[in-house]
Amino acid sequence: MIPFPQGVVKVLALAELRNCGAWKRALQNKCKDHRYYEIVQETLQCGFEHHYLLIEDHAGQVRAIQPVFFVRQNLVEGVRGKVRSIVGTIRKMFPRFLTMRVLMVGCGAGAGDLGVWDKDDEPFVAKALQSSLQTYARQNKASLVVFKDFPAIYRSALEVLYSSGYARIPSMPMTRLSLRYKNWDEYFGTLSKATRKDLRRKFRKAERAPNIEMEVVTDVTPFIDEIYPLYLAVHERSALKFETLTKEYFHAIGQQIPERARFFIWRQN
Known part of the structure; x- marks a missing residue:
């Protein structure tokens, strides 16, 4: 308990939240609600230590439940070549060489959110986290506190953190495509002449190839043995890695929160 x-x-641990009504309300208006956080904890094997901060005011009213987790961060993640080789050799004797225990606020697999159900409580929760996280980190021997991948909509609420030594650092961007066009013809007309010519050539080539079929499903379980090796192949090519999704993760997404899941599958026969 941290005053x-x-x-x-x-x-709190997840087991203590199972029958807690406040936990079901927390994050209820977010794309990733409480069920998603449970899935992440139960299906990912990334060395994360998950905990949940129940934030109460002096009247005993629960104002938020904030997911957090500890992780031992590799400080040379993304470094290649001779340096990586030297570090790897040293780690055979000292496994924690050039690693740091970090307290992460947010989600282990995705962007972070404040665990409130009333947006008006965001400033209160931000101040509560400002006052308590450094103490909590010291108690658990974490050297750094990170609000992981919080979107820009939280900047106003989280401004209070600057006075405690926090800094905002750009993260990997989320991808969003704005479709401002009524139809394909309107979009096509905005492209340059050279681009339109190139696309027509590619379309003619595609017409001679086997058809590409797209299927949209909410549960990918029947196809997991086909798609999971493709995911791993892309994941392993990346120089920067944080979490590794598992087959169990994909199963759970489709079966536990199907109304919030869409999988797009393309096949060329």
């Missing part, structure tokens, strides 16, 4: 000027923060 702060406006209330108290209690550290």
Whole structure:
């Protein structure tokens, strides 16, 4: 239990939240609600230590439940060549060489959110985290506190963190494609002459190839043995890695939160 000027923060495990109504309300308006966080904890094997901060005010009212996790971060992630080889050799004797225990606020697989159900509580929760996280990190021997991949909509609420030494650093961008066109012809007309010519050539070539079929499903379980090796192949080519999704993760997404899941599968016969 960690007191702060406006209330108290209690550290809970997932098992303690199972029958907690506040946990089901937390994140209820987000794309990734409480069920997603449970899936991440139960299906990913990334060395994450998951905990949940229940934030109460002095009246005993629960204002938020904030997911957090500890991870031992590799400080040479993405480094290649001789340096990586030297570090690998040293780690055979000292496995934690050039690693750091980090307290992450947010989600282990995706962008982070504040665990509130009332948006008006965001400033209160931000101040509670500002007052308690450094204490919590010290208690657990974490050297760094990171709000992982929080989108820009939280900048106003989280500005209070600057006074405690936090800094905002750009993360890997989320991908969003704005479709401002009524139909294909309108979009095609906005392209340059050279691009339109190139696309027509590619379309003619595609017409001579076997058809590409697209299927949209909410549960990818029947296809997991086909798609999972493709995911791993792409994942292993990346120089920067954080979490590795598992087959169990994909199963659970489709079976536990199907109304929030869409899988697009393309096949060429």
